[in-house]
Amino acid sequence: MNAQNDWDDVRYFLSVARQGSLSAAARLLGVNHSTVLRRIAALESAMGVRLFDKLPRGYVLTAAGEDLHRTALAMEETLAAASLRLSGRDAQIDGTLRVTTVDIIAMHVLPRHLAAFRERYPGIRVDVTIAEASLSLTRREADIAIRLIGQPPDTLVGRALSGLAFAPYAALPVAERHGGATLGEADWAGVDESFDHTSMARWMKGTVTADRVVYRVNSVAALVEAVRAGLGFGLLPCALADRMPDLRRVGPPMEDTDIKIWLLTHRDLRMMGRVRAFLDFMAVALGGERDLLEGRGGPA
Incomplete structure (x- = not known):
């Protein structure tokens, strides 16, 4: 297994150890029961030991499991401290920001706000990709998505800025x-x-x-x-x-619509300096155009 998979399996191990059951760990991790079972089995196989005893009251650590638990907690604390240090370093407001959105937003809504954003944050370069299908923020194909949808997937965080009439x-x-x-x-x-x-x-x-x-x-x-x-x-x-x-x-706005403009990012990116700056800026800029976006602005 590679290092990323090793740590992912350890995260599953820690969750089961804390929750005492596969189902509770699965809910916490946002996966299904069988995924947790498979990851624990993979970790046990890789280490050549049994980590849990399954008892009527739940999953209990074996002696080997307790040993790994102490090491895993230390790993978790070290990674958390490193993350805090790195996020502080990335609080500098510069670098490249990748934004994905649909054509009408990219062509007719964003440009005037991007010009104002550039004045405030001259160190940030914004790369916009026009795509009807969402690029994956999880795989870091983009940092921020501006989407016209009813409800975003659970894997992303953000806010609905306005309806779109x-x-x-x-x-x-x-x-x-x-x-x-x-x-x-x-x-x-x-x-x-x-x-x-x-x-x-x-x-x-x-x-x-x-x-x-x-x-x-x-x-x-x-x-x-x-x-x-x-x-x-x-x-x-x-x-x-x-x-x-x-x-x-030539007619009234349609009433049957659940379309909203969502400003979204991956939860791991939301405190990155340039991502936070863009989210906060566009929330104010697009929120200020709500009457226009929701069809109350009237003809130009």
């Missing part, structure tokens, strides 16, 4: 040409089947028949541009469309 819009000539026509009578541009799991897709299916959708695309940012070009009505984020004078709202 969507409403039907059209380019001004298209809106004037349709006059008082109902939404169902207009031609539409929409998102493709990759969005079928979203409230956008549910709203479209409940409002517009498939034959009225004349254009589909797998990007909301591209959809905005298609609507601006006059391809048809489109369900767009109010935070973008309300700032575009060549677009007009």
Whole structure:
């Protein structure tokens, strides 16, 4: 086994020793019962000794287990002290910060705030990756994710900054040409089947028949541009469309939405200096635009 796996197995061992049962240790570690059993068995096999006796009252350390327990506690204390020292060193506000988000946030929401962030923290370089699918913060493919989701995975920590309202819009000539026509009578541009799991897709299916959708695309940012070009009505984020004078709202915001803007990081990174600086700054910056993001900002 490599050093990382060795320490991971020791963490499982310490948890069982503290909790006295596999199920309690599993709950604490956020894994299932069989994972804990497998990791303890791997550690016992690697060391060639039995570490626990399974008794009616729970898992009890053997003599060898007690020996390892003392060593493991010392290892844990040493690692905790090192972590504190290193986190203090990383409190310097500089370095590269990797942020992943979706196209509409990267193109239409973040830039003005990144410019202000740069003025305050000139030592931090921000690398933004546009990806509809979440990059893994656990594998350190990114440090921070800004996502449009209902609820984030349990492995990440952060906060919901705002809702994100969507409403039907059209380019001004298209809106004037349709006059008082109902939404169902207009031609539409929409998102493709990759969005079928979203409230956008549910709203479209409940409002517009498939034959009225004349254009589909797998990007909301591209959809905005298609609507601006006059391809048809489109369900767009109010935070973008309300700032575009060549677009007009042609209906009320959709009500069936659980979309929120989440600012997320991995729990092991949340106190890193540059990560903390970005989280705190963007929480204030994006929180200050809540009326616009939730569709109460009105047309630009």
